[in-house]
Amino acid sequence: MSLGDMIDVDFGDLLDFLASDAKTRAILLYVETITHARKFMSAARAAARIKPVIVIKAGRHAAAAKAAASHTGALAGSDAVYDAAFRRAGMLRVLTLGELFDAVETVSRFPALRGERLAIVTNGGGLGVLATDSLMDLDGELAELSAATIVRLDTILPRTWPHANPIDIIGDADELRYARTLDIVLTAPEIDATLVINCPTAIADSSAAADATIAAAKAHRAPILTCWVGGSAQVEARRRFAVAAVPTFNTPTEAIQGFMHLVGHRRSRQALMEVPPATMASARIDHEAALAVIAAAQTAGREWLMAHEALALLAAYGVPTITSKLASSSAQAAAIAARHDGVFALKLLSPDITHKSDVGGVILNLSGAEAMRKAAEAMLTRVTAAAPSARIDGFLIQEMVRRPGAHELIIGLSVDRQFGPVILFGQGGTGVEVVKDTALALPPLNRVLARELMTRTRVYKLLQGYRDRPAADLEAIVDILTRVAQIAVDHAAVLELDINPLIADASGALALDARVRIDPTASGRGDARFAIRPYPSELVDHIDALDGATLRPIRPEDAAAIEALFSRLDHEDIRMRFFAPVREIPRDMLARLTQIDYDREMALVLEPKPGELAGVVRIVCDPDNTEAEFAIIVRSDLKGRGLGTLLMQRIIAYAKARGVGQIWGDILRENMSMVMLARDLGFTIEDSAESREIVRARLVV
Secondary structure: OOOOOOOOOOHHHHHHHHHOOOOOOOEEEEEOOOOOHHHHHHHHHHHHOOOOEEEEEOOOOOOOOOOOOOHHHHHOOHHHHHHHHHHHOOOEEEOOHHHHHHHHHHHOOOOOOOOOEEEEEEOOHHHHHHHHHHHHHOOOEEOOOOHHHHHHHHOOOOOOOOOOOOEEOOOOOOHHHHHHHHHHHOOOOOOOEEEEEEOOEOOEOHHHHHHHHHHHHHHHOOOEEEEEOOHHHHHHHHHHHHHOOOOEEOOHHHHHHHHHHHHHHHHHHHHHHOOOOOOOOOOOOOHHHHHHHHHHHHHOOOOEOOHHHHHHHHHHOOOOEOOEEEEOOHHHHHHHHHHOOOOEEEEEEOOOOOOHHHHOOEEEEEOOHHHHHHHHHHHHHHHHHHOOOOOOOEEEEEEOOOOOOOEEEEEEEEEEOOOEEEEEEEEOOOOHHHHOOEEEEOOOOOHHHHHHHHHOOOHHHHHOOEOOEOOOOHHHHHHHHHHHHHHHHHOOOEEEEEEEEEEEEOOEEEEOOEEEEEOOOOOOOOHHHOOOOOOOHHHOEEEHHHOOEEEEEOOHHHHHHHHHHHHOOOHHHHHHHHOOOOOOOOHHHHHHHHOOOOOOEEEEEEEOEOOEOOEEEEEEEOOOOOEEEEEEEEOHHHOOOOHHHHHHHHHHHHHHHOOOOEEEEEEEOOOHHHHHHHHHOOOEEEEOOOOOOEEEEEEEO
16 A cells, blocks of 8 residues: 555554454555654554564665764664664564565464574584574574483484584484474474474485475474575475465575564564563652753753753752762862862863863862862863853862772663654763664653663673673663653653763662753643653542542553452453453453553553552543543442442543543443443443444443
8 A cells, every 4th residue: 555645644544444454464564754653653553462563664874864962862863763663663673675575474474472592403504503693693592402302302313413403403304304303392392483494405305394394383383484495496395385374485594584573573562562560769759859950041041951950950850960069160179179088070061062071171080179270270271272162151070989890871862853752771981972882762661661772782781790790780770761751751841861971880870970951942741742642640630539549540560450450350340341251361461451552542540549459441542533432340349439430430521631522332231330320421322233232332522
């Protein structure tokens, strides 16, 4: 389907249509640009939950935008942001047309992988080694054979087999040896997928080996990829694989790439279905202090916060920061050094100089008043020569932090013109643009998404510890990432933010320096610019009539509380809600119930006390916001107290406020209490076209 210039119908509309089309099993997208980011992200996330969505993006190397002043702005290139958006939407991105069709060959034919450990079965040792090299090049995982599997393989393979993965079944392997090997490999618990390779020999029938592989795939229903090398000699074998819908590739490298498409799709799906743990923030946010910092800079008409102001903003959000003292002159800087023992760093304060180290505006390891005075005077001389028109407001004096072995990191925030706020994480320091070990993610972030962002960098492996260097406090870094993301939610004025360096080791993380650029005229929250609508905290309310119980939107962290609520429902209430007996909530359903798209649906929970839910009401809107389906459940032991009425009234008010035309819901005809509640709230009750046992309640909002 071609969309042309997308004057009206765009990718979001198309994805919504194809997601609901029963005959569409997979969706392939060719993308040049996205026009409505939030609409696209909502549609893509909805589609990717139920079928593979594979995307190829053209224009990856288009001319970059003007260099940004912050490190984050410079590193967050347009294509990298698209990559982060596709990843967050659960889509699989490929780079070439060949990859596009190879990916659909595998992803649409396999159920989701249970893991990422690959076994390689081959009758040619060299081909197995080539496949292993390709797997390592793409950061894949080669399965390690268990002792039990090796013992079983020993009973059927020649003594010369390597007793390891790749499993070389030797060049004289016939179809029987292929069949027996696959019977063992496909049932081994340490193996998640298998690549079967064959090269033609004069003493074995490749087509017969193909038939044995097809039979094993059908018998075990396990993920199998095949590679029958040999050009025209393998045409018949490949034809048989095609007829049997078993993915086949011409070379080991192409086959490994196909496997990694499965891995990429699995990881994307996991991000959509992840259920974060129920954890609370370790420190409260001082909103008044944060607003005061931003307002002071706006009043002065400044676009950049001074270094101490940037650190103060971070401190207001619970980010550990280094203590700083201000000096207006070299004499005052010397006086500060005289009053305090220790070793200090001296940094220039100038609203016109972005990177202080570029002009000699940072001097480290200063001790004593005289050394501080001389350093400050020398700095003024250098800076005046390098940037004669720059305003100089003084100096920032910070105690040198001695943490041997600490890692230098960068955490940043920038605003993309299409996808809005973007969070960056990676290896920091003055050479951050040269090293280029960074990854991007679209906020809002929870702890699970923040950690996933970290895993996509090389420095993450170092942070886990190596040799005699202990692991860094990863949870402290995760906490800072979520807090920086929250700054983007709370303040539309914040356009760019760098924490560089953020030093991290086993004792925690500490921000040594920060840069923040603001819009001098913006105010209020930054929700509207997000491609994914953040948590709607404006809907949080406290119900005085219910002893201060909290009514609020659901969070991903509510998964455990939803399970606890379900456990306190009697069997009849479960049947009335789900129209069938349900013993427990499956994990993927739990994710769908708690990880909602606030731009298209809303679920309000009633929380008598933290971590305990009394009831849930939700609506799911159609893409055009014309109508929405409702559902409600109240804990069985709390029925008859008016909680159902309260929840329905609140969700109706929300639907009206967002402009929904109609609300409807299906109710079992025998569920008279729900039918009566709907009537009392103004719903009309009509027969359902689907079942005589169901009625449909409908309300024009």
